[in-house]
Amino acid sequence: MRSFKHWSVRFLCCLIAITPAVGHALDREDDVVIARSLTAMLRAARTVVSRNQALINDPAIGDKGLSGKKVLADALVIYKETTQVDPKSIPAGSRHARLLRAQQDAIVEVIDANQSTLNQNGVAFKGFIPSTVARLINEAFAKRASEDAVVKVTAPEPLIRNRKSRPDEWEARTIRDKLLAADWPKNQAVSDTVSNQGREAFRFASPEYYAPSCLSCHGGPKGQIDVTGYPKEGASEGDLGGVISVTLFR
16 A cells, blocks of 8 residues: 555656646747737738738729628638538537737738728729738737737848837747748758747747739849839748748737
C-alpha cells in the first residue's frame, strides 16, 4: 500500500509538472489555426475586390452589385476552397468562431460604407484597391476585437506606402532575418510567443509575394508613377511584397 501511495504521489507530481507545458502547446496549436484562418479570410476578401477591379473602375456602370453581403459570400467561397474548412463547422462560441465572425462583419461594414465610391458614375479609377480594402477591413476588425486580436498588412520598410502599415519591431526583425533570407522556404509563415504591449501574445507572419497582377503598380520601370500616384518599386514576380501579421493576445 505504501508503495502504491508513493507511486501515486510521484505520478501526480509529474502530471502537475507537465500540464502547463502541454497546455501551452495546445494553446499554440489553437493560435496557429486561428491566425491562419484570419489570414485566409482577409486574403479571400481582398481577392474578391481584386477580381472585380474592372467592374469597380467602369465609369459607365452605376450600381456594381457589390454589396457587403455579396462580397462576403464570394469571399467565403474562396475561404472554403483555400482552407477546406466551412466556417459553420467551427464550434460556436469558441474564440476562433468569435474572431472570424468579427472579421466577416468588418468586411461587410467596409464594403457597405463605400457604396457611394464603388457606384460612382463617370469616374474610372476609384482608388478602391485590394490593399486599401484590406487596411480598412483590419481597422474595422480592430474596433471589434482589438482586446483579443490585431490583423495588419505590412511589408519590408522600403516598400511601405502608408505609414500605418510600417512594421513594428517584431515584424521588422522577422522580415529581415527570416522572410527575406535567401534560404527561407517560399510561403512558410513565422510564429512566436512574445510580450506585446505589456501582454503575452502569439505573433504570426505570413509572407506574400508579387503576382503578375501586382506588377502594374509595383513592377517596372522603377520610379515611374503608377495609377495610385506612387512611384513603382521595380519589383519582379515572386519577390516578397508584403506580410499579413496576426497578433493574438493571451
